[in-house]
């Protein structure tokens with residue numbers, strides 16, 4: 001199973017002090033050496049982590065394919081078309097969110113989305129849509145003729161954290177935390193089943209399937225077993241571990257879990 005390493009969090013650390021280090025560009029050779037298959041970056045409209053110069057340099061210098069995540073705003077599509085990364089993953093963006101909280105509203109935003117896809121494909125850039133794992137979203141992606149979809153695994157990761165994680169560290173309402181373990185286990189099984197069935201449907205409908213968001217060294221194992229998911233994009237947990245182990249080891253550890 002392929003691994004895209006999302007290196008935004010390196011820029012998060014740098015921007016916390018508005019200094020030059022750590023430079024995400026330095027991660028490229030380490031990711032390659034550790035066996036990553038792709039570099040993933042998100043150029044947000046508010047530029048809270050990656051800056052335009054980061055995106056430009058990373059896309060120009062990476063030996064690995066670069067997957068650029070961006071919003072469907074025409075100004076962002078202009079940038080993506082100019083930089084011509086290997087792939088663009090279109091994601092929803094809200095200024096107030098801490099991270100990408102849900103999948104694209106693929107059915108509501110059709111004209112804007114269609115235009116973004118048309119422009120990117122004209123530049124021969126692979127297009128992926130970051131969507132919630134629903135049949136409606138998969139069907140909309142098929143209708144939009146994109147090559148890839150990426151399922152938002154945030155719901156799965158949240159249920160997993162409530163069931164097995166350190167509850168004090170997760171951000172859920174008291175009501176959710178009070179759910180009996182049996183109910184949480186059922187919710188987790190249901191969500192895994194949903195991801196498995198939808199990935200299979202999507203593949204049969206001609207889409208390539210990726211997944212990501214909230215995946216870590218514990219919860220990734222059940223996702224790896226879904227054979228129709230070709231690739232995972234993982235950021236937070238890898239960069240968090242790298243603080244203690246170094247980036248190369250953190251990627252090697254994750255790659256080892258992705259072997260089928």
Ligand code: PXP
Nearest residue numbers: 100130212213214233234235236
């Ligand atoms: N995939 C997409 C489309 C994302 O927006 C993100 C978060 O930036 C990720 C994957 C990685 O999520 P995480 O940092 O939680 O591993």
